[in-house]
Amino acid sequence: MTEKELLEKITKVTIEIKENKPDVYRNLQENPIAMPNDPNPDVNKKELEEYLKTLEGLRDN
Secondary structure: OOHHHHHHHHHHHHHHHHHHOHHHHHHHHHOOOOOOOOOOOOOOHHHHHHHHHHHHHHHHO
């Protein structure tokens, strides 16, 4: 999967969480564990894949 495809999938899963699990979504906003403080973070494909897996786990539980 390309980085663009990963970002699209992350967006889709995040929207699903927002619509179906608002409490979990609020926690994502309150606990930005995957969001670095750097305004121009270097995020690689492996990190995107791990973040997607985390989101999918939150969505599916």
